[in-house]
Amino acid sequence: MSLIGTLKGFLGITGESVANSEGFLSAADSEGINFYLSPEEFKALNAGTGEPRALLQLALFKMLEEQGSATPVANGFSVPSPVVAALKEDEAAVLMLPAPFEGTFETRIHNKTTDSAFSVELYPRLADRVPLKVKGPILHIGASQYRLTSAQLLAIQALNHHQNLNASERGEAENLRLLARLQLAKRSGMKVDLAHFESLDIRIPEKIGVTATRLADGSLQLCPAVGAGISPDDLGSRWHQLEKASDEGVLRVKDQIVLLEAEKLQAVNEVLRRQRIPASQVADFIKTPSAFIDAALVDLDLGFSLRVEGIGELQHIDFGNPDASRQDWFALGDKPMPPEIMRRLVETPEDLQTLQAKIEQAQQQGATQLQFAGENIDISNPEQVAALITELDEKFSAPQESGGQTEDDTADDEEETVTSTVILKEASERVAGLKQKLADAPHVPVDWENCARQPFDHQREGVDWMARLITAASADNPDDFYRVQGGLLADDMGLGKTYMALVAAQHYLQGRKSAGKSEKPILVVAPLSLLENWEDEVGKTFNSIPFRDIVVLQSGRDLKQYRIQGAERESQQLQSLANNDAASVKDAIRYALKVGPSAGPARLDMDRRLVLTTYQTLRDYQFSLCVIDWGMVIFDEAQNLKNVNTLQTRAAKGIKADVKILATGTPVENSLADYWCLVDTAQPGLLGDWPQFRDSWIKPILNAADEERDEVRIHIGTELRNAVGDYMLRRTKEERLTGLPVKTIISGLPQNQPGVQQMPALARMMTGSQLQAYDAAIEDYRTVRTETDTRGVALAVLSQLRGISLHPGLSDIDQLLLSVRSADDARQQMMQSAKLQVLLGILDDVRSKNEKIILFMTTKNLQRAVKLWLDKIYGLNISVINGDTKAVQTKSEELSRKQLITQFEAQSGFNILIMSPVAAGVGLTVIGANHVVHLERHWNPAKEAQASDRVYRIGQQKPVSIYLPAALHPEHDAFDVHLDRLLQGKLMLKDAVVTTEGVAESAMAKALGL
Structure with a gap:
């Protein structure tokens, strides 16, 4: 049943x-x-x-x-x-909703798609054709009711929209849009017979890119790329099909129909308006494409596909290459290298990730060649390319027993080492020079008199560090690309990076004023959800605000005021300058924002102004923002700049400023490539270019034997930290923040890592139904593993064991909850789980202290069950914040995370909050709680530590306790024991730049013998 x-x-x-x-x-x-x-x-x-x-x-x-x-x-x-x-x-x-309708629908289609009388009727396929009635998400068929699936709802809504159109509105585009939605519904799982329209190939592009043809005179002819492998030649003779006065477009290309929604049609027209790039501007176009084409409309992040006139093959290349003016992008007549060369070119997981994204984009644009790592690669055989990508992915996923090289590789490696040594010597000299400039910078005292709040000692040190960067940058040659430019403020979360950055900005302005120099504007780039916080912090930080004013350059705030009304976008203005050289274009461009002296008092770049904006606005208006001579630029949550291939990162690298400060509590999130990109944005030249960095810092880790890899990672990470030196400031709360209460991490299992105490009472033996369910899952796996490929089965069993370790009835928890009518019922159900028994003991203790606690778990069924149980037991109304909770309030009646936390903290005495560790995101602080339980542990220790630190921040007044309960098995190590052991083996070091890897499912399955 x-x-x-x-x-x-x-x-x-x-x-x-x-x-x-x-x-x-x-x-x-x-x-x-x-x-x-x-x-x-x-x-x-x-x-x-x-x-x-x-x-x-x-x-x-x-x-x-x-x-x-x-x-x-x-x-x-x-x-x-x-x-x-x-x-x-x-x-x-x-919710006692009806069951889904599992049957098939059939259609009756009237007239042609070019006819305004075109219509589609939808019926359930039954013995008797009965009328179909829908009300919201409920389908009525006769006297029966069903809940529509998402695919069925998509089809019904498309039909309703089409039926409600006037005859004059039922043009070909709307008729095809209906069929496309019905086809999408079928691909999404709806059982529907579309008759003769089954074979009609209708494509609705998700994004519009760019392809280009190099003409004989060296110029480029641009063409919109609509995906689906459609070539520029096929499109070139069909653009006339688009009606200029229409806000929709239909293109018939061979046996395909391309349907352009209004926004995509706008993107197509954006490219068509700028079809020709003169030879003199090609390098500039490749380096900064958003100066020519609006990146808000056209997808430019992953490059474009290129060919030479008369040569049919399309080659995919990158935008943003700094050496575009010196590189021959157009040697396309040469025979491409076979795809097997990817085995040699892809040296790191980061390389593979980048290559995969480029291949996907290139194939969408119909390219058969791809430029990667200086080589032109043949990607004309998708199956062969996919097989090689899978092979490389497995290579990096599997343990490397011999350190990743064979005897046959030795000679090549020796030659590469010699080459690298020369490169490293040059890079080391550059680094040494930069580090010495910073070391030689004199100390200039910071004036704290105007600060409304007294700084902590670590905040004084942080502002002094930025003041030294400001002094060194001001004394350096402004025309030297490798001058002192900025640094990475990588303090632990909760140390007050916003406060320190604002005080440093005031110090910068004071220094300019005392030197008789112009007090240049200050720019802060931050995620949208933090702009309001920056605005609030200004008022809290200073007695008298040191800025002329604050401009929030964002739609809905001040962007409209500073955008030139009626002006063409910057990309469109270049059309009239097509035959000008680069210098005259720079002089003639009319920016979309009011910048420069010609804008008068309405200009954005007024002295002493604080401008707050987002990373997207920086991307969309980079041409205007990059021409401003900023004093300081502060990038908050700078991990948004970790990907060198995105336009917002390129814009950040192109911003002109005396000093750049990149603030992030997570300088390394997924790979060392993140770290290189951040440092290279803050201080170009410090770590060399990407190939140098990869050879110096990543390859040695990849080439290390398994048993030596952790040691090599520590050594490399320590050396990398030393190489950056004082260009990065990294402090942790435990070591540098005096005045915070003690934080104690308590585990139920034996520990070999410092700072974690064992309390055996936090580990409880599984018994009864929980132990039976756990053993049954193991036994079932042993039965089937000799009969089938067990890789997928092992991962399913792994998930099952994880759930049983939390509660034996988790897979059918809602049925269990229906019998909970009292606190005793709730306690009885929780006592079926060893781990929940431990949790109840912790909660009873916290309640006796009249304090607050956060419970971290990721499974939504468990969140719901624990809330209901604990509501009954403790008489509370517990809030749940998971990864889907809105970061900001969008409607007056909706509760944002901040409001839920405020409500939680406002209740006096004992209270409980349930959270997912993935919800412990940007800027979240919950210092009203001082106890944390990781009931369901995250597989990445960095994420777990980040979640714990939401209660351990400035303002916390009580000792903080972090609990790690565990469920045990009477005969062998259980799931929780293996996971804890693997998590202990992951590196988390302050004085080394290392990636904190999560526990892989394959490693966990192996540990459990699956």
Whole structure:
């Protein structure tokens, strides 16, 4: 019996009605389903009293609300149709929604797509053709009701939209759009017969790129790239099909139909308006394409495809190459290298990731050749290329027993070593010179008199460090590319990087004023969710604001004021300058923002102004922003610049400023390539170019034998930290922040890492149904592994063991929760889990201290269950913040993360908050809590530490305790024991630049003997 049937039988409910008598009543409308109770019932339910089903439903509604997927209404909630359709089976069962319709639909199509009378009728394929009625996400077929799937809802909504159009609006584009949506619904799982339109190939591009043809005079002819492998030749003679006055477009290309939505048509026209790049501007185009084409419309991040006139092969190349003016991009007549060369060119996982992205883009644009690592590679055989990519991926995923090289590689390696030595010597001399310039910079005292808050000692040191960078940069030759430019403020989270950066900006302005120099504007680039925080911090930091004013350069704020009304985009202006040389173009360009003396008092770049903007705005207006002579530029959450291939990173590298400060608590997130890109943005030349960096710092780790790799990583990471020297400031709270209370990490398992204490009481032996379920999962795996390929089975069993270790009934937890009517019921169910037994002991202790606690877990079913259990036991109304919760408030009735945390902290005494570690994101602080339990541990220790640190920040007044409970097996090491052991082996060092790797599923499966 299905879960829905079980629940209905359990509750004694019959029929297919959406409404049910025990929980929320419900009514579908055109927008979705409204769930409601009487005012008295709803009030009681929010106070924690009511029927188990209604309480379970309320918990689900609250989680949906926190994700922005449900809206509170009078005495209930409104859930929109797309959310209802996308509910998981167990969630739909909790809400007692009808089962999905599993049958097939058929269509009746009238007239041609070019006819305004074109229409499509949809019927369920049944013995008798019955009319189809839909209300919101509920399908009515006769007397029966069904819940639409997401694919079915897509088709129904497309039909409704088309049927509601006037005859004059039913042009070919709208008719084809309907068919395209029906085809998409079918590809997404809807069973539907589209008759003779099954074979019609309709493409709706997700993005528009660029292809280019080099003409005989050296100029480039640009063509929009619409994907699907359609060539410029096929498109070139068909652009006339687009109606200039229309906001939609249809292109017939051989046996394909390309349907351009309004935004994509705008992107196509953007490229067509700038079809010719003069030979004198080709290098500039390749280096800075967004100066010619609007990057907000056209996808420029992954380069473009190029060919020489008369040669049919398209080659994919990168934008943004700094040596574009010296490189021959057009040697396309040469025979490309076979794809097997990728084995030699791809030396790191980062190389592979970059290559995969480029291949995908190139193939979408119809390119058969790809430029990578200085070689032109043949990618004309997709199957062969895919096989090689898989081979390389497996190479980097598998352990390297011999250090990654064979005897046959020795000679080549020796030759490469000699070459690298010369390069490294030059790079070392450059680094030594830069480090000496910073060391020689005199100390200039910082004036703290205007600061409204007294700094901590570490904040004084941080501002002094930035002051020294400012002094060194001011004394250096401004025309020297390798002058002192900036540094990386990589302090641990919660040390006040925003405060320090603002005080340093004031110090910069004071220094300029005392020297009789212009007080240049200050630019802060930050994620959108942090702009408001920066604005607030200015008022909190200073007694008298040192800036002329604050401009928030963002749509909805001040962007409209500083954008030139009626002016063409910067890319369009170049069209009239097509035959000019680069110098005259620079002089003639009219920027889209009001910048420079000609803008008068309305200019953006006024002295002493603080401009706050986002990374996207920097990308979209980089031509204007890069021409401004900024004083200081501060990049907050600078890990947004870790990818050298994105336009926002290239824009950041091109910003003109006396000093650049990149602030991030995570200078290394996924790979050392992240770190190189950040340092190269802050201080070019310090670590050499990417090939130099890769040879010096990444290859030795990859080439190390398994048993030596951790030692090599530590050695390399320490050397890398020393190479950067004082251009990076990195402090941790534990070591540098005096005044913070003690933080204690307590584990139930034996530990070999410093700073973690063992408390055996936090580990509990599995018994009863939990032990039986765990053993049964292992035994089932042993039975099937001799009969089939067990790789996929092993990972499934791994997930099963993880769930059982949390609670034996987790896979069917909602049915279990329906029987919870009292605190005793809740405790009894929690006691079925060894780990939850430990949790109850921790919670009882925290309650006795009248303090607050955060429980970290990732599984949403577990979040929902723990909330309901603990609400009953402790009489609380616990909030759940998972990775889907909105970062900012978008509607007055919606709760943002910040509001939920404020509510949690505002309640006096004992309280509980449930969070996912992935929700512990940018700028989140919860110092009202001083206890943390990692009930479901993250497989990456860096993510786990980041989550813990949300309570251990400036302002925390109480000792902090981090608990790591574990479930044990009486006969062998259980899941939690193996995971803890593997996590202990991961490197987390402050004084070395290393990647903190997560535990791989394959390693965990191997440890468990799967």
